Amino acid sequence: MKDPYEVLGLKRGASxxxxxxxxxxxxxxxxxxxxxxxxxxxxxxxxxxEIQWAYDEIMNGNTSNAGYGYNYSNSGSNGSTxxxxxxxxxVNSGRFQEAVNILRRTNIRNAEWNFxxxxxxxxxxxxxxxxxxxxxxxxxxxxxxxxxxxxxxxxGMQRTYQQRAYSYGGRSTSSADCCTQLICADCLCECMGGDxxxxx
Numbered sequence: 001m002k003d004p005y006e007v008l009g010l011k012r013g014a015s016x017x018x019x020x021x022x023x024x025x026x027x028x029x030x031x032x033x034x035x036x037x038x039x040x041x042x043x044x045x046x047x048x049x050e051i052q053w054a055y056d057e058i059m060n061g062n063t064s065n066a067g068y069g070y071n072y073s074n075s076g077s078n079g080s081t082x083x084x085x086x087x088x089x090x091v092n093s094g095r096f097q098e099a100v101n102i103l104r105r106t107n108i109r110n111a112e113w114n115f116x117x118x119x120x121x122x123x124x125x126x127x128x129x130x131x132x133x134x135x136x137x138x139x140x141x142x143x144x145x146x147x148x149x150x151x152x153x154x155x156g157m158q159r160t161y162q163q164r165a166y167s168y169g170g171r172s173t174s175s176a177d178c179c180t181q182l183i184c185a186d187c188l189c190e191c192m193g194g195d196x197x198x199x200x
Contacts, residue, residue: 007054
């Protein structure tokens with residue numbers, strides 16, 4: 001019967017940003033991938049599951065209940081916020097297809113899921129579909145500057161390349177749009193640490 005706020009090292013009433021920050025810090029510390037050679041790997045995994053549970057409880061508004069009888073050791077990775085953390089780790093390392101695979105198997109469809117899926121699609125060259133996901137994330141969390149800034153980056157790059165297409169050939173054609181999307185995706189991919197088109 002642990003208090004989710006206590007698990008994350010927070011006081012009751014902490015803001016969502018404080019909750020997210022505490023979750024990310026602890027999840028990174030106890031993530032199974034970070035404890036492969038740790039002799040206390042089993043304990044770290046249990047703690048990681050407990051952190052996921054606490055984060056879910058707080059973000060889903062389930063903290064008004066007096067008793068917390070949830071057995072976090074029985075929770076699977078499917079549908080957990082741990083999947084979002086793992087997907088973000090893959091995105092940060094430029095492994096976008098692996099991130100997509102994780103995102104597809106989770107049941108969560110929150111703003112962060114849409115944002116990560118959008119970043120992956122843009123980085124893999126599916127700019128329009130990626131923009132739709134990122135726009136959904138912005139609509140779900142309008143005050144999240146990470147999402148808003150990324151969306152603005154995409155729009156800015158598209159405008160820049162469309163202007164270049166007009167200056168070189170007058171009207172933009174579908175092939176120019178395709179090139180624009182690929183170059184835009186390459187730039188965004190490089191911003192995230194990857195490289196979609198090695199020659200550019």
